[in-house]
Amino acid sequence: MRIIRFLDENDEVYFGYNYHDGIATLLEGDLFGDLIDTGEKIQVKKILAPLQPQAILCIGLNYHQHAKEFKSQTPEYPALFMKNPAAIAHPEDPIVLPPSCMNPPEVDYEAELVIVIGKRAKDVSAANALDYVFGYTIGNDVSARNWQKDRCGGQWVRGKSFDTFCPLGPVVVTRDEIPDPQALQIKSILNGQVMQDGNTADMIFTVAGLIETLSSYTTLLPGTVILTGTPSGVGFARKPPVFLMPGDTIEMVIDNIGILRNSVISG
Numbered sequence: 001m002r003i004i005r006f007l008d009e010n011d012e013v014y015f016g017y018n019y020h021d022g023i024a025t026l027l028e029g030d031l032f033g034d035l036i037d038t039g040e041k042i043q044v045k046k047i048l049a050p051l052q053p054q055a056i057l058c059i060g061l062n063y064h065q066h067a068k069e070f071k072s073q074t075p076e077y078p079a080l081f082m083k084n085p086a087a088i089a090h091p092e093d094p095i096v097l098p099p100s101c102m103n104p105p106e107v108d109y110e111a112e113l114v115i116v117i118g119k120r121a122k123d124v125s126a127a128n129a130l131d132y133v134f135g136y137t138i139g140n141d142v143s144a145r146n147w148q149k150d151r152c153g154g155q156w157v158r159g160k161s162f163d164t165f166c167p168l169g170p171v172v173v174t175r176d177e178i179p180d181p182q183a184l185q186i187k188s189i190l191n192g193q194v195m196q197d198g199n200t201a202d203m204i205f206t207v208a209g210l211i212e213t214l215s216s217y218t219t220l221l222p223g224t225v226i227l228t229g230t231p232s233g234v235g236f237a238r239k240p241p242v243f244l245m246p247g248d249t250i251e252m253v254i255d256n257i258g259i260l261r262n263s264v265i266s267g
Contacts, residue, residue, distance in 0.1 A: 002171045002258075003027065003035075003135070007046040016042060019171075032118050032134060032222040048090045050137050050172040051116065054223035056083040057214060058112075058141060058160065062229025063202045069237040078205050078213055083141075083227075084161040091170040091260055096267040097246065098162055101144045105243040110141035110230035111188040111196050111252040113181065115207055116172050121220040129211035132220070135174040136181060138252045138260040139227045140167040140188075142244070145236050167252075167262045168225070178256055181207040186231055189251040190242070198231025205229075 001017050004024060008014060015031060016024030026040040031051060060079035061067045067074055089095060101107050118134025147159030160166075178184070181200060188196040205213070210226060235242035244250065248264040 001174045001177070003031070003050060003174070004044070004171050005048045005050050006044045007048065009043050009045050011045070013048065014042065016044070019044060019047075046090070047092070047170050049088050049168040050170070051223055051225070053085050053088065053225045054221045056085055056087070056166060056225055056227065058083055058227040059205065059210060059229045060156065062204050063198060063231045064204060065198065065202055065232035066230055066234070067204070069232045069234070074204060078210060080214070081156040081160065083157070083166050087161050087163060087166040089164040089167040089262060091167065092262065093167070094164065094263045094265040095140075095142055095167065095244065095250070096162075096164045096265055097244065098144075098267045101147070101162075102266065104146075105245060106144050106146040107244045108143045108145055108235045109188050109190065109195070109244060109250050110143060110234055111186050111254070112139040112141050112227040112230050113184060113186060113200055113207075113254055114139040114168065115181075115211070115226040115228060117211075117220045117222060117224040117226070119222055121211060121215045122218065124211055124215040126206075126208040126212040129208040130175060130181075132211060132215075133175045133207070134222070135172040136178050136257060137169060137172045137225075138254050138257050139225070140250065140252050140260060140262065141227050141230060142166065145243075167260055169260055170258055173257050184255045184257075186255075187253040188233065189253065190244075191248055195235070195242070196231050196233035198233070200228075202231060203229065
């Protein structure tokens, strides 16, 4: 099922599926419990991020080719950081560039497959890790590179957590429709130009392996999202570098999920 979260014409928030031409079929209930198909058709005013995450866990340097473009050794363990849940941006909403990130420009894009955890997971083995996945969506790990590199004592969270720095959506696709998350083409397209073009088969740590590692001695609550890393082609690694600028449009595309599109404006 391809589930959206949306506003109706009265600005009430609902879940739905079978979205076409501004109309969705209404779902009632808990996203991670019993969702009931009402069969009712409802007008969609605005598509929202598909959930409000309990936590946003992120993995750095998780594609072989991305590690190479950063001239980094293949990591032995996943590089974990977090984003502030308030950094979520809805599909089609603007990414806002803070003034502190504009002189010089430093804000980068990162297309990522996002895992949505559907039930409490602790000490999960890779063999049954996918049983804890509700579904998958698309994320953009927007990154202020100078903040990430120089201004936060070696910690990445601040440079990754400004408001609007985590676009998410437009749908969450339930896991039954993506039986192999390690076989998905993933792209970023900036103003019509393909910047990243990779495949989740290039991941260093697989979806199942990440869930095993992150749930070790740690409870992942339903509604936790995991950004699984980005393929090569990010702006920072290009010569010359390419950073997001006001007026840009950035699109993230993943097979079987869709397109996450956001404009870029100055703050």
